[in-house]
Amino acid sequence: MPAPGSKLRLPALIALTTGPALVVGVGLWVLTELVPECRPDVRENLTSPDGAVTLVVFGLDCGATIGSNTQAAVHMSDELFSQETAQVFFAADGAHDLAPRWTAAGEIEITEPAGATVHRRLETIDEIPVTYR
Known part of the structure; x- marks a missing residue:
């Protein structure tokens, strides 16, 4: 974790936001495949x-x-x-x-x-x- 007042570097910021977004997206995709569509x-x-x-x-x-x-x-x-x-x-x-x-x-x-x-x-x-x- 960076010290207070310092800025995150762009690669670290992308990794911290993209990872959770991918996990949520894949989770939603899996759930929609499990629920039958009428x-x-x-x-x-x-x-x-x-x-x-x-x-x-x-x-x-x-x-x-x-x-x-x-x-x-x-x-x-x-x-x-x-x-x-x-x-x-x-x-x-x-x-x-x-x-x-x-x-x-x-x-x-x-x-x-x-x-x-x-x-x-x-x-x-x-x-x-x-x-x-």
């Missing part, structure tokens, strides 16, 4: 009768250790689908065919999978009634 798999897109809203059925595949799920959501038709901003109204463990459809009255109908563990099941979403068959 990717959305869009299975169906159905635009509402008035064209304003899109109903999306998608799943998140998070790898073998976490498994997959099935979700139903709505988003404005003039926006691209994003799992972060879509309004999810149904979510269940596993991959399922929800057979979604819009009624002539602009309501949503989906088939609730028998025996599935359901985590979210709303009766309305953004003032749109949802019927489960």
Whole structure:
């Protein structure tokens, strides 16, 4: 350690700052490789009768250790689908065919999978009634 009031030489300063930065960077890289990335798999897109809203059925595949799920959501038709901003109204463990459809009255109908563990099941979403068959 240099005496008080003396300056560190440039090579010593670079070594003292670069070493910890490399350790932190490598540590973060290793951690991101260990955490599975969940990717959305869009299975169906159905635009509402008035064209304003899109109903999306998608799943998140998070790898073998976490498994997959099935979700139903709505988003404005003039926006691209994003799992972060879509309004999810149904979510269940596993991959399922929800057979979604819009009624002539602009309501949503989906088939609730028998025996599935359901985590979210709303009766309305953004003032749109949802019927489960």
